[in-house]
Amino acid sequence: MQTRVLVANRGEIAVRVIRTCREMGIPTVAVYSDADRDALHVEMADQAHRLGSAVPAESYLNVARILEVADRARATAIHPGYGFLAENADFAAAVAKAGIRFIGPPPGAMTMMGDKSAARRVAEQVGAPIVPGTRDPVGAEEAQREAERIGYPLVVKAAFGGGGKGMRMVRRAEELAAAVERSAREARAYFGRPEVYLERYIERAHHVEAQILADGHGNISFLGERDCTLQRRYQKLVEESPSPVVDAGLRDRIGEAAISIAEASEYRNAGTVEFLVDSRDHSFYFMEVNTRLQVEHPVTEMVTGLDLVRLQILVALGEEVRVDAEPRGHSIECRLNAEDPYRDFLPGPGLITRFRPPGGPFVRLDSGVEEGRRVAGDYDSLFAKLIVWGENREAARARMLRALGEFEVEGIPTTIPFHRWVLETEEFRNATAHTKWVESALEADPLEPPEGAAVRARTSSAGATAGAPKPVRLTVEVDGHRVPVSVWGEDVRTAPPPPARAGHGAAGTGSGEVVAAPMQGTILQVMVEEGGTVAAGDTVCILEAMKMENHIAARHGGTVAEVKVKKGDVVDTGQPLAIIDSAEANA
Numbered sequence: 201m202q203t204r205v206l207v208a209n210r211g212e213i214a215v216r217v218i219r220t221c222r223e224m225g226i227p228t229v230a231v232y233s234d235a236d237r238d239a240l241h242v243e244m245a246d247q248a249h250r251l252g253s254a255v256p257a258e259s260y261l262n263v264a265r266i267l268e269v270a271d272r273a274r275a276t277a278i279h280p281g282y283g284f285l286a287e288n289a290d291f292a293a294a295v296a297k298a299g300i301r302f303i304g305p306p307p308g309a310m311t312m313m314g315d316k317s318a319a320r321r322v323a324e325q326v327g328a329p330i331v332p333g334t335r336d337p338v339g340a341e342e343a344q345r346e347a348e349r350i351g352y353p354l355v356v357k358a359a360f361g362g363g364g365k366g367m368r369m370v371r372r373a374e375e376l377a378a379a380v381e382r383s384a385r386e387a388r389a390y391f392g393r394p395e396v397y398l399e400r401y402i403e404r405a406h407h408v409e410a411q412i413l414a415d416g417h418g419n420i421s422f423l424g425e426r427d428c429t430l431q432r433r434y435q436k437l438v439e440e441s442p443s444p445v446v447d448a449g450l451r452d453r454i455g456e457a458a459i460s461i462a463e464a465s466e467y468r469n470a471g472t473v474e475f476l477v478d479s480r481d482h483s484f485y486f487m488e489v490n491t492r493l494q495v496e497h498p499v500t501e502m503v504t505g506l507d508l509v510r511l512q513i514l515v516a517l518g519e520e521v522r523v524d525a526e527p528r529g530h531s532i533e534c535r536l537n538a539e540d541p542y543r544d545f546l547p548g549p550g551l552i553t554r555f556r557p558p559g560g561p562f563v564r565l566d567s568g569v570e571e572g573r574r575v576a577g578d579y580d581s582l583f584a585k586l587i588v589w590g591e592n593r594e595a596a597r598a599r600m601l602r603a604l605g606e607f608e609v610e611g612i613p614t615t616i617p618f619h620r621w622v623l624e625t626e627e628f629r630n631a632t633a634h635t636k637w638v639e640s641a642l643e644a645d646p647l648e649p650p651e652g653a654a655v656r657a658r659t660s661s662a663g664a665t666a667g668a669p670k671p672v673r674l675t676v677e678v679d680g681h682r683v684p685v686s687v688w689g690e691d692v693r694t695a696p697p698p699p700a701r702a703g704h705g706a707a708g709t710g711s712g713e714v715v716a717a718p719m720q721g722t723i724l725q726v727m728v729e730e731g732g733t734v735a736a737g738d739t740v741c742i743l744e745a746m747k748m749e750n751h752i753a754a755r756h757g758g759t760v761a762e763v764k765v766k767k768g769d770v771v772d773t774g775q776p777l778a779i780i781d782s783a784e785a786n787a
Contacts, residue, residue: 203517204229205303206270207245209281210260211568212584213493214241217279220509229273229680231266233259235576240568247273247680254578260284263291267298273680277301277516279509283580286492287314303516305491309467313489316359317397319461323486326460331476331485333399340380343398347376350400356380358387359395366390367434369401369636386749389724399487404634406477407431408443408484410458411500413508413523414468415515421523422455423500423508430622432545432638437615438622439496440532441503443477444593444631450482461489469515470497470508479634495535495585498566502531502589530596531589532623534604537581540613542649547719547745549577553611558603562589575612577720577745583612597623621647712781713756717771721745725767728760728778740778741765758782 205221206229207214218228218241230245235254242248249269252258259265261284270278278295280286280303289310295302304310313319317336324330334346337359347354347370356379358366366387368379380396388394411423427443428436446454458473472490477483497508504525514521539545555571567584569575575583588603590596604620627633627641676683724742728734739751762779765771 201276202227203277203513204273204275205277205279205513206231206266206273206275207241207279207281208260208266209279209284209286210236210239210241210579212566212582213281213283213495213568215244215568216566217281217509218244220507220513223507224510224513226513229269229275231260231269233578235578238573239576240570240573248677249273249680250677254576256284256579263288263294267294267300270295270298270300275300277303277513279303279512280492282492282495287490289314301516303469303512305467305469305471309465310491312465313467313471313491314360316357316488319465319489320486322464323457323461326457326464328457328461328486329484331399331402331487334397337395337397338380340377343376343380343396344373346398347373350398353401353403355399355401356383356396357399358383358391358393359397360387360391360393366396385724389744402476402478402485404479405429406443406445406479407436407474407635408446408454408477409472409474409490409494410454411470411472411494411497411508412458412462412467413470413511413515413521414462415521416468416518417520419520419522420459420462420467421521421525422459423504423506423523423525424527425451425454426494426496426499428496429633429635430628430638431635432642436496436535437638438532438534438619438628439499440530440593440596441499442527442530445477445479445482447482450477450484454484457484457486461486465489467491470512476635479632495582496533498564498585498587499531499533502562502564502587503527503529529589529591530593531587532593532596532600533585533587534600534619535582535615536584536586536607536619537615538575538583538612539581539615541615541618541647543613543718544646545615545618546613546750547577547581548613549575549581549720550612552609554608555610556606556608557584558586558606560599560603560606562599563603564588583614597629617649618647712758712761712779713754714776715740715752715754715778715780717743717773717775717777718750718752719743719745720772721750721770723765723767723769723771723777724749726763726765728763730760730763732760734758734760734780740780743771743777752777754778754780756780756782 204227207217221228228245230242230248231251232242233254251265285291289307292302293307320330332350353371356368366383368383370376370379383396384394407428409426414420425443426439426441428439430438461473470493472494474487475484504527511521538548540548551574557565564587569583588596588599590599601623604616676685721743724744726741727739734754735757737753739753741752743750743752758780761781764776
């Protein structure tokens with residue numbers, strides 16, 4: 201039977217997997233939600249099937265529906281990408297039970313490594329150094345007792361999951377209870393499990409991870425390390441390989457530890473073993489294992505010349521895969537998000553009206569969008585990854601700056617200005633940054649837009665050129681195949697006019713302050729009540745948008761006159777959340 205791969209994901213990772221499959225002569229099946237009906241990955245696949253609404257639980261997290269589509273499309277294998285179900289052992293088991301190959305680790309290894317407490321125990325057993333912390337998940341009361349033993353500062357982390365979700369740093373005892381509660385809430389929302397554990401926070405650490413690949417014949421390969429130190433809110437921003445703080449001796453020790461952990465857990469397929477390196481003495485500590493392909497895998501591909509997705513597929517097909525990686529040169533990746541770095545990285549989904557990517561030697565762009573397509577507000581804000589290679593780190597840095605300077609994107613805000621800034625800093629040049637450096641540097645000196653920079657224009661149907669009626673070109677699905685259709689008429693799909701923007705989530709009125717949603721999202725929690733009082737800077741509600749929690753604050757103190765939303769409401773950009781009577785606002 202011919203191999204046919206269903207890609208159970210979206211965006212740039214789905215496009216990336218489809219491209220490798222095409223090179224291998226493997227037909228692909230895309231799945232999509234209503235928000236992604238016109239997405240690039242849907243167009244590129246040989247077949248495409250709708251899963252459900254934009255809500256992840258009804259689409260990309262809907263195991264029954266994905267397996268139903270796999271059966272209908274006669275898929276023989278499923279690649280989960282990263283995020284969504286990529287580290288869900290129950291999904292991997294359900295795929296195997298359905299007689300379909302899962303392109304990833306076996307459910308047992310995924311269960312063991314997906315539980316961070318269990319992974320720490322495995323690391324201890326094989327002699328890998330671990331960060332001091334709790335061996336098992338803790339509740340609020342137990343956390344207080346354990347924190348006394350571990351010491352501050354410490355980190356509260358989700359026991360299941362990754363990507364910085366459910367993760368909070370705590371410097372003082374009085375902050376711990378709230379951090380445990382918030383981390384548990386985020387962990388339940390993103391991973392379906394609320395368990396959290398504690399870990400000592402290592403000041404001025406570098407985040408270094410080892411790429412491994414294990415086949416079903418006993419071969420485990422170490423493909424080198426990546427440095428993911430530059431982060432904000434525990435979200436990686438810039439990655440590179442090799443790490444500028446790892447010498448040959450430390451590289452060998454990290455590789456040996458990663459392979460030992462993989463052997464002890466009977467791991468197969470691609471995975472990443474993550475470590476913290478203390479910049480003071482270059483000691484290293486095991487953190488966790490990510491049982492999937494990482495977002496930053498392209499930098500490893502650029503320095504080794506390997507296609508990790510191809511290797512994943514070969515392992516899943518039962519082939520022996522022995523790799524002797526010989527990294528050469530240096531690679532840097534910048535994660536490009538639809539966020540405004542001049543407004544505290546506020547997410548900004550929308551229609552891309554111009555998209556001119558850079559080119560030239562040793563420049564790679566992994567993207568799930570192009571000009572004329574939308575960045576959906578229902579999912580992660582990542583829309584592209586820009587990767588370059590150079591003969592050494594400085595050559596790669598210069599090439600990345602050149603590529604970022606060529607990249608033109610209009611219609612949405614992007615983090616390109618942030619990346620250009622960070623690559624020019626002395627801390628990046630000298631590799632002296634640490635995992636909290638970005639946040640402290642931006643707090644001390646926030647990014648400001650260039651003098652005279654034009655305000656980003658939002659697209660609107662009101663600006664359409666008058667004249668003869670023009671068709672709206674749609675694509676419809678017929679049994680998994682895409683068929684282009686042209687539609688004429690006044691009632692065809694058009695974009696609604698954008699709501700009025702509210703600066704930093706709040707707008708002034710003649711009678712007080714209207715606290716408004718700065719973006720589309722879901723209300724996770726309302727923090728105020730009608731008749732209550734707030735001070736300037738107090739959080740009015742917590743808004744989830746593009747997989748981020750955003751604390752929407754009042755600009756002025758006063759009395760809450762009206763609360764216009766409740767927990768669970770989906771709000772649009774500019775929609776009022778609360779009205780605050782404020783003498784200061786009226787002044």
